[in-house]
Amino acid sequence: MTLSCFDLGEQMLSVEAAREALLTLVPTPLGHERVPLSNAYGRYLAAPIVADIDVPAHTNAAMDGIALAWRDARQTHWPVVGTALAGHVFAEHVPAGSCVRITTGAALPKGTDTVIMREQLTQGFDGASVEVTHPERVRSGQHVRQAGEDMARGSIPLAAGTRLGAAALGLAAALGQTDVYVYRRPTVALFSTGDEVTAPGEPLLAGGVYDANRFTLRGLLQQAGAEVLDLGILPDDREVITQALEQAMQSDLVLTSGGVSMGQADVTRQALSDLGRLAFWRVALRPGRPLACGWLGKACTPFVGLPGNPVAVMVTFTQFVAPLLARFQGQSDTSPKRLLAVSDEALTSRVERTDFLRGVYYTGPDGRLRVRSTGAQGSGVLTSMLAANCLIEIAEARDTVRPGEVVDIQPLIEGL
Ligand SMILES: Nc1nc2c(c(=O)[nH]1)N[C@H]1C(S)=C(S)[C@@H](COP(=O)(O)OP(=O)(O)OC[C@H]3O[C@@H](n4cnc5c(N)ncnc54)[C@H](O)[C@@H]3O)O[C@H]1N2
Numbered sequence: 001m002t003l004s005c006f007d008l009g010e011q012m013l014s015v016e017a018a019r020e021a022l023l024t025l026v027p028t029p030l031g032h033e034r035v036p037l038s039n040a041y042g043r044y045l046a047a048p049i050v051a052d053i054d055v056p057a058h059t060n061a062a063m064d065g066i067a068l069a070w071r072d073a074r075q076t077h078w079p080v081v082g083t084a085l086a087g088h089v090f091a092e093h094v095p096a097g098s099c100v101r102i103t104t105g106a107a108l109p110k111g112t113d114t115v116i117m118r119e120q121l122t123q124g125f126d127g128a129s130v131e132v133t134h135p136e137r138v139r140s141g142q143h144v145r146q147a148g149e150d151m152a153r154g155s156i157p158l159a160a161g162t163r164l165g166a167a168a169l170g171l172a173a174a175l176g177q178t179d180v181y182v183y184r185r186p187t188v189a190l191f192s193t194g195d196e197v198t199a200p201g202e203p204l205l206a207g208g209v210y211d212a213n214r215f216t217l218r219g220l221l222q223q224a225g226a227e228v229l230d231l232g233i234l235p236d237d238r239e240v241i242t243q244a245l246e247q248a249m250q251s252d253l254v255l256t257s258g259g260v261s262m263g264q265a266d267v268t269r270q271a272l273s274d275l276g277r278l279a280f281w282r283v284a285l286r287p288g289r290p291l292a293c294g295w296l297g298k299a300c301t302p303f304v305g306l307p308g309n310p311v312a313v314m315v316t317f318t319q320f321v322a323p324l325l326a327r328f329q330g331q332s333d334t335s336p337k338r339l340l341a342v343s344d345e346a347l348t349s350r351v352e353r354t355d356f357l358r359g360v361y362y363t364g365p366d367g368r369l370r371v372r373s374t375g376a377q378g379s380g381v382l383t384s385m386l387a388a389n390c391l392i393e394i395a396e397a398r399d400t401v402r403p404g405e406v407v408d409i410q411p412l413i414e415g416l
């Protein structure tokens, strides 16, 4: 049985338990909508796409040359009875032992079954017959693309839930689709909290810090297919926060950073509790131990409060928020994708805590994946995220990784 947010009290949670409990905040995917294929990049299919034609639609030539009606493997001279061009069907039947000139993509005329490239013909291509240089090398049926060999009519090349990347868009277009059913994009209300947090462009307050988190989160949210409602920076003021939350909870998810650790959270905590139900957790991970979760308003809008430290924000987003956004968009497998890599160096952690170090993975001289850390790992050191192409995940059961030992990595999306 999966526990909900509120069954977990003050205990220290494992990353996996926290991830599972958070997913209960999104019991079903969002509704779906029909969008033009030209606007569908990055969206998730809400219904499968069934092939109602064969692709290719016609058996056709894969090379420019001749298409012949195969008779005898030893035949060297082939009479030419016409020309088949792409987009122009050659309607006549080609008698056995003769051929037509053909271009790549042209439908194979009736009677023909084999294509020979123009480069392998010795005599004038435009004459009444052609000569094949090496007839013994010709295989019956070569250089022919069969109707339906890519997608057969009636098959389901794109299942519901597929992300429409470049290949999937091309595939839907190849089937003649103009519109697709996709899950609605989740709208996410976002704000930073803290009296010290200053908007870029404003003079930096004494003891202040510029608001990095709203910008890392905007990027991460866009990457995950969400639409962002940016509510700016909220001071530690119960009334202001309550007002903002009333607006925020019209969204599909409310996401904040800061103000969730001991003693920090009082104002936010009260405002949140006024409007919904919240749990404050300690999760056994570094960075990102404190986390708030729950729901707001009559619609039970999910709420996730990430810790304030900029690296903790990014790490906890990838572990806990990205799965929610994937679930909203119809994904059933929302767990982070992992690879194994050999560590170049000694890495330390603590038993009963999952550490996420920022790492760089690459292919070593022996062809195996290797990984090294990006250096200083403080949870405020945002440059460590910039340098990284993966998170190194040191599982709860381990306290060290020795040089040469294998460790889990979670590749980060390029440009994160
Ligand atoms: N007694 C305890 N103290 C702390 C604990 C704890 O368990 N017990 N946890 C520590 C950990 S771990 C973290 S992470 C932080 C999280 O605290 P909060 O979520 O309350 O975050 P803040 O205190 O508001 O901020 C932490 C840190 O991050 C800076 N910050 C905040 N917002 C932004 C922003 N938008 N852009 C850039 N930087 C931001 C803030 O100035 C602080 O330096 O608590 C520890 N303490």
Ligand code: MOO
Pocket: 285, 286, 287, 288, 289, 290, 307, 309, 311, 312, 379, 380
């Ligand atoms: O989340 Mo905190 O960043 O572990 O220091």
